[in-house]
Amino acid sequence: MTRFVGLLLLASLAACSSSTGPEHLSFEGKSTVSPAVPMDVQTVVTVRNRGDKTTQINTNICGHPIGAFTTPERNGNPVWQSYDPTIILCFGAVILATLAPGDYYDFRLTGTIPPTLPSGVYYLAVDINGKRVPAGQFSK
Secondary structure, three states, rough: OHHHHHHHHHHHHHHHHHHOHHEEEEEEEEEOOOOOEEEEEEEEEEEEEOOOOOEEEEOOOOOOOOOOEOOOOOOOOEEOOOOOOOOOOOOOOOOOOEEEEEEEEEEEEEEEOOOOOOOOOOEEEEEEEEEEEEEEEEEE
């Protein structure tokens, strides 16, 4: 059993060493916000492998809602989230997608802006694979 675990670890390390790192991934977010109440948000974040080797990304985005920020830098805590990640039961399962060079994966998220959100300009973002990805803006 020990030999099997050791071989499995070596195989995993070899697979990771031949894969493209996160520096070869590009992230692009876009959102559509309906102008009428309720203001529905549809967001797509595209992760593309720009490297020359196959890589894997975690596609489990449970606990990573769309966030609305009051500044274009999207720093700090969002003033609105598409859901409260502290009350959603997320399993720590890693769900992998394999991306060959040039391939991409689309994350699709939705939410509804509450009528209680004050008027203003808001900047949307989603945290994907450890990166906060800008996903557009809207005025209310």
